[in-house]
Structure formats: C-alpha cells, structure tokens
Amino acid sequence: MPGHHPLRRRTTIPASHPRTRTPSTAEAGAWAEVLVRHQFLHGAVLAPNGQWLTQDRPEAPVRVLDGPAALVELAAEIQHRVRTTRNRTR
Structure with missing residues (x-):
C-alpha cells in the first residue's frame, strides 16, 4: 500500500466523509x-x-x-x- 508505514499505528479512524466546514448552530438545531x-x-x-x-x-x-x-x-x-442494529437484524 503506497504511503503505508507498518511501524506507525493509527490512533483514530478517519471519517468516511470528512467535514469540510464546522456545523452551524442552525444545522445542529x-x-x-x-x-x-x-x-x-x-x-x-x-x-x-x-x-x-x-x-x-x-x-x-443531562x-x-x-x-x-x-x-x-x-x-x-x-x-x-x-444502521448497525438494522443490518444485524436483517
């Protein structure tokens, strides 16, 4: 795998669709x-x-x-x- 470094461990899994902007208060609402x-x-x-x-x-x-x-x-x-629960029950 190009760029793969077997000695480096990832501590986080990148999001499948990383956000390009911070969510607004309206979106959160x-x-x-x-x-x-x-x-x-x-x-x-x-x-x-x-x-x-x-x-x-x-x-x-709270x-x-x-x-x-x-x-x-x-x-x-x-x-x-x-989604995970639904997929398990199918």
Whole structure:
C-alpha cells in the first residue's frame, strides 16, 4: 500500500466523509429537532453559551455537549448505531 508505514499505528479512524466546514448552530438545531421528533433523544436544548443540553430519557442525566459540532457528531453516532442494529437484524 503506497504511503503505508507498518511501524506507525493509527490512533483514530478517519471519517468516511470528512467535514469540510464546522456545523452551524442552525444545522445542529435541525439535527436536534429530528433526534427528538424520532425519539432518539428525550430532549435537546441550546444553552445561551452555545452548548447543547441533551437527555436520552426523561430520567437520564443531562449531557452537556460543547457546541454544534458535538451535537452533529452525536447525531452521526446515533445514525451509525441504528444502521448497525438494522443490518444485524436483517
């Protein structure tokens, strides 16, 4: 494999579609709305300081996400989990 260095270990796996820009607050808000509407999250609220407060279930602890990129990453993780689960059941 060209450029492959067998002695170097990768510590991260690159994204299959790396983002070329930082997600906006509007994009994160759209994802939050979808995640709540489809009941993947109980709630997601944008705090005045730009953080997102999310909750999986009503009794679950509130998770603090540091900005729009973290919320979009959470949406990607949920999508991956849903797709992986669906593929296993087929």
